[in-house]
Amino acid sequence: MNAFSPPCLTPRLFAVWRRNFLVWRKLALPSIVGNLADPVIYMLGLGYGLGLLVPEVEGVSYIAFLAGGTLAYSTMNAATFEVLYSGFSRMHVQKTWDAIMNAPVALDDIVAAELLWAASKATLAGTAILAVIALFGFAASPLALAVIPVIFLTGLCFAAVGLIMTAVAPSYDFFMYYFTLFITPMTLLSGVFFPQGQLPDGVRVVAELLPLSHAVSLARPLLLGQWPSQALLHGAALLAITLPAFWLALALTRRRLLK
Amino acid sequence: MPLVIESLVKRFGQGPAAREVVRGIDLRLRPGECFALLGPNGAGKTTTLRCALGLTEPSGGTLTLVGLPVPERARDARARVGVVPQMDSLDPDFTCAENLIVFAGYFGIPRGQIAPRVPELLAFAGLEGKENARIQDLSGGMKRRLSLARALVNRPDLLVLDEPTTGLDPQARHLIWERLRRLTAEGTTILLTTHFMDEAERLAHRLAILDQGRILVEGSPREVIAAHIEPQVVEVFGDWAGDSPATASGAAAWAARHAADYSQRCEISGETAFCYTDDAAPLLAHLAHQPGLRTLHRPANLEDVFLKLTGRELRD
Numbered sequence: 277m278n279a280f281s282p283p284c285l286t287p288r289l290f291a292v293w294r295r296n297f298l299v300w301r302k303l304a305l306p307s308i309v310g311n312l313a314d315p316v317i318y319m320l321g322l323g324y325g326l327g328l329l330v331p332e333v334e335g336v337s338y339i340a341f342l343a344g345g346t347l348a349y350s351t352m353n354a355a356t357f358e359v360l361y362s363g364f365s366r367m368h369v370q371k372t373w374d375a376i377m378n379a380p381v382a383l384d385d386i387v388a389a390e391l392l393w394a395a396s397k398a399t400l401a402g403t404a405i406l407a408v409i410a411l412f413g414f415a416a417s418p419l420a421l422a423v424i425p426v427i428f429l430t431g432l433c434f435a436a437v438g439l440i441m442t443a444v445a446p447s448y449d450f451f452m453y454y455f456t457l458f459i460t461p462m463t464l465l466s467g468v469f470f471p472q473g474q475l476p477d478g479v480r481v482v483a484e485l486l487p488l489s490h491a492v493s494l495a496r497p498l499l500l501g502q503w504p505s506q507a508l509l510h511g512a513a514l515l516a517i518t519l520p521a522f523w524l525a526l527a528l529t530r531r532r533l534l535k
Numbered sequence: 536m537p538l539v540i541e542s543l544v545k546r547f548g549q550g551p552a553a554r555e556v557v558r559g560i561d562l563r564l565r566p567g568e569c570f571a572l573l574g575p576n577g578a579g580k581t582t583t584l585r586c587a588l589g590l591t592e593p594s595g596g597t598l599t600l601v602g603l604p605v606p607e608r609a610r611d612a613r614a615r616v617g618v619v620p621q622m623d624s625l626d627p628d629f630t631c632a633e634n635l636i637v638f639a640g641y642f643g644i645p646r647g648q649i650a651p652r653v654p655e656l657l658a659f660a661g662l663e664g665k666e667n668a669r670i671q672d673l674s675g676g677m678k679r680r681l682s683l684a685r686a687l688v689n690r691p692d693l694l695v696l697d698e699p700t701t702g703l704d705p706q707a708r709h710l711i712w713e714r715l716r717r718l719t720a721e722g723t724t725i726l727l728t729t730h731f732m733d734e735a736e737r738l739a740h741r742l743a744i745l746d747q748g749r750i751l752v753e754g755s756p757r758e759v760i761a762a763h764i765e766p767q768v769v770e771v772f773g774d775w776a777g778d779s780p781a782t783a784s785g786a787a788a789w790a791a792r793h794a795a796d797y798s799q800r801c802e803i804s805g806e807t808a809f810c811y812t813d814d815a816a817p818l819l820a821h822l823a824h825q826p827g828l829r830t831l832h833r834p835a836n837l838e839d840v841f842l843k844l845t846g847r848e849l850r851d
Binding site: 286288291292294295298299302370371372374375376377378379380381382534535 | 547588590591592609610611613614616618620622623624625626627628629633637638640641642643685686689
C-alpha cells in the first residue's frame with residue numbers, strides 16, 4: 277500500500293467518534309468552561325479595556341469587532357488542542373488507536389474520526405462562546421446562527437492541519453513549535469485583534485491567505501448581522517486547506533503506525 | 536482454516552539498509568488448537584502477528600486469516616478475531632464495563648447486545664463485580680484479564696495473544712492459562728507468543744520456535760523435545776575439588792575434564808554445567824564422588840530445546 281493512496285472510509289468511523297464523545301461527556305462541564313473562560317476573559321478584557329482607547333473599528337465598537345475574531349481563534353484553538361494533545365495521547369501514549377485497529381476498523385477510519393471529533397468538539401466550544409457573545413448582545417441578528425457551520429468548518433480545517441503535527445510528533449514538547457511558529461503569529465496576522473488593513477501591503481497579501489483569516493472573514497460579518505463578502509470563496513478556501521491537509525496527515529500517520 | 540501463512544517475508548527499510556525481520560515463515564493453524572510461537576526478543580514473533588492481522592503489509596508471501604486474504608480483507612477478517620496485545624491498551628477514561636461496551640462498538644455490536652454479556656465476560660476474566668471499577672485502580676494482572684475479556688466481545692473464532700502473561704504473578708498466570716484451556720475446549724483457536732517455555736508446554740497443542748525470522752522447529756511440545764534433545768539433564772554447579780588441590784575450581788573445570796565421558800552433550804552457562812544424556816546413572820554415580828559439586832537431575836524440557844536451538848547469548 278502506498279502511504280498516499282486515497283482514504284478508504286467506512287461508517288465504522290462513527291464508533292470511534294462516539295468513543296471520544298463518550299469520554300468528553302464525562303467531563304463536559306469542565307471542558308466547556310475551560311474552552312470558554314480564556315477567550316471570554318480576553319474578549320471582555322481587551323474589548324472593554326482597549327475599547328476605551330479605540331472608540332470604533334470598521335464602524336462598530338471594538339468589542340463587537342473583537343467578538344467575531346475571538347470566536348474564530350478560540351474555535352481554532354479548541355480543534356488544535358484536541359488533535360495535538362488529546363490525539364497524540366490516544367495515538368502514542370494510551371495506545372487507544374492500536375487497540376481499535378485490532379478490531380475491524382482501519383487506521384483511515386480512526387484518523388477521519390479524530391478529524392470529525394475535533395471539529396465537533398470545536399463546534400461545541402465555539403457554540404458556547406457564541407452563546408456568551410449573544411448574551412452580551414454582540415450577536416443580535418439571526419444571521420449569527422449561520423456562524424455555526426463556519427465554526428464547524430474552521431474546526432475541520434485546523435484539526436486537519438494539526439493532525440499533520442500529531443503524525444510526526446516525537447513527544448508533546450514538539451507541539452510548542454507549532455504554537456510559537458504557526459498558531460500565535462497567525463492569530464496576530466489574521467485580523468482577530470485589529471483589521472488586516474493595518475498590515476503593510478506585502479504582509480497583508482500573505483496574511484489574507486492564512487486559514488484563520490478566512491474564518492475571521494466569515495465569522496465577523498455574520499455576528500454583525502451582515503452576509504460576508506466572498507463567503508463562498510472563504511468557505512471554499514477552508515475546505516481547500518482541510519482536504520489536502522487531512523490526506524497528508526493520513527499518509528504520515530500510515531507511515532508511522534502501519535510499518 | 537483459522538490462519539494460513541505461506542512464505543511470509545517482512546523487510547523494514549529499503550535498499551542496502553533494509554532489515555529482513557521475517558524470512559520465509561510457513562504456518563498453518565488447525566481449528567480448535569492452541570499454537571504457540573516461541574522465540575527470543577527480535578525473532579519476528581510480533582511482526583508475524585502484525586502481518587497476520589493485516590496491520591502491516593508483508594514484503595512477500597500470502598496470508599489467509601479466518602478464510603479471508605490479508606491484508607486485502609483484513610478488516611472483515613478481524614471481525615472474527617480477538618486480540619490481546621502485548622502492551623495494555625485499555626481505555627483509561629472508561630470503567631471496566633464501558634471498556635467492553637465501547638470496544639464492542641468497534642465491531643458494530645450495539646450496546647443492547649453487549650451490555651447483558653458484560654457480567655459474564657468480566658466473570659470469565661475473574662473480575663466479577665468490577666463493572667464500575669476504574670482502569671487506574673486495577674492491578675497489572677487485572678488489566679491483562681480485562682484485555683482478555685475485551686478480546687472476547689465478538690466471540691472470536693481465533694484468539695491472538697502476544698505474550699499474555701509477561702509481567703504477571705503466578706496466580707494471574709494460572710488463571711489466564713485455565714481460561715485459555717477453557718476457550719480451546721469450547722472450540723476457539725488460539726495463537727499465542729511467549730517467552731515462557733512452561734507456558735507453551737502446558738498450553739500449546741503445537742508450537743514453533745522462531746529465531747532470526749525463521750522457524751527452526753515445529754510440532755507438539757513432546758515431539759519437539761523428543762526430536763531435538765537428549766531426554767535427561769543433569770545440572771552441575773558448586774565447587775569442584777579437582778584431581779588435585781592445585782586444579783580446584785568451579786563446575787566448568789569439572790566439565791572440561793569429565794563431562795564428555797558421562798554425557799552426550801554439555802553446555803556451560805555462567806556457573807552451571809548442563810549435561811544432556813540418554814542415561815544419567817553413570818554420571819550421577821560419578822558425581823556422588825565429587826564433594827563440593829551439587830547436582831539437579833531432571834527430564835529435558837522445552838527450555839533446553841529452545842536454548843540449544845537459539846543459543847545462550849543475550850539478544851538485546
